Amino acid sequence: MNCPQCKGYRLAPRELEPGLIAAGCSKCEGVLISLLNYRYWADYKRFSGPDGDEEIIAEDNEKAQLCPKCHRIMAKYRIGIEASNKIDLCANCDEAWLDSGEWSLLKRLDLQDKLPKIFTDAWQANIRKLRQTQQQKARYQNILGDDFERVEEFKSWLEAHVEADKIKQYLLY
Template sequence: MHCPKCRNEVLKPAKLEEGLPAMGCPACDGALLSLLYYRDWAERATLPSPEQTTNELSDEQDAKAALCCPKCSRIMTKYSIAGSVGTRLDLCGNCDEAWLDGGEWSTLKALELAQKLPAVFSDQWQRRVRMERTELDRVERLTRLVGHADAEKAVDVKKWLASTANRAQILHFLSIE
């Protein structure tokens, strides 16, 4: 099997974690992970707390082009892991194999998603990621329009309004000038 990103490199046996085998590319540090082996590992493993924060995460290794599965040569589908991070995982639905670009396993661990990998590939997860990304874009747009300080206050007020029982009355009051 050849690396779907490098295309010429032969994948070699590797370990993402103790007890979690994968096929790794020595050139780009990517890994082909069988979700069958992953599920077995996830049932037994406990991971320590993440060392990185989301501010330190980078998605520059993420392959932007569609990749072909090293096993069956079908096009792999890309799945976003979070709205705040541009990292996308590649999944072959035919072989049930995921391609992790170099550094993506560390990103999953830092976001505490390393033991939730199958959930990332669900429609429900992907809807939530799109909603999160949309909200981040709205806040970014508001920040450009009104400035950082006012946008931050608006976000705080929005959170407060969402949690108060008198939301409708307060919004009505605010709409009358």
Template sequence: MQCPKDKTSTLVEDTLEPGLTVMRCPKTGGVWLDRENYERWRSQQPQPEFDLETLSQQLADIDFQPPPTDAKAALCPDSGRIMTRARVDAPKPFYIERSPFNAGIWLDAGEWDILKHLGLHVQIDRLFSSSWKSQLREQHQVELQRDAIIDKLGEEVAEQVFALADTLKNHPNGDFGVAYLMQQFDEGMMG
């Protein structure tokens, strides 16, 4: 089996985790996860619940330099077809490849460790889900908005605004409080 990223290298059998056999490229350090092996291993692992806010913060804090092979397109070692890529939005984005032929997964050197740190190593297919990517983008926008509010109001006032927003959001008549604040704001702008 030939390496998807280095045509001169033949993959060799290796163990990525106890019970998870992979094919590793001795030159690039990348690994091929056969779908059946991965699913068998994955089914025996705890499946973490994801908190998008925490995951988004973890992604923002990743200090990972993708290897040069990450920029190369990859061909499925089984079928020779080009693999689809899922972008992982870290400060230095990187890509995970999946075969359209047999759903096998190619990880460049170091990517397994990052996915494991994020808890995504047992749910790699999430990275290819458009709805999941959309949820992560929305969470990122919420964080950008929060940072902008802190920047404009200062941390102390911003925290009061966030606390009041949570209180009003969870109160059965919170809309009256929001209406009152808007009225006060509008009157202040006119007066």
């Protein structure tokens, strides 16, 4: 199999974690993980935890990528709101492509056992929702500046109040 990123480079077996063999590229350090192997490995919970505290540089290819096995276009799935990285998946072959550093990133975010979950509609919908909330918050932060913190404090106080509805009515009166 050739690397989907680097012309002329072949993927070779690489032990990503003890017991988890992927196909890796020596040039871009990307890895192709068979989800079948992954599920088997994950069932035995042989996770090694994050690789220390050093900064993780996780690359992320932006372009549509072809599956190195069947040459169909792979779909991109966001990992979460903590990082903008997307993982490529070929649903046809059940193989996932991780760019250099993305496996370490998954471990850092404690998602190393959630790989198949990331590819579900529910996971992706939740990310969209969280991102919307984040964007709304940023918008109001921008408008309100230093007062935003007070508004946030008031908002949590209001939401916890038994007479929240009455207070809201009064505010709009």
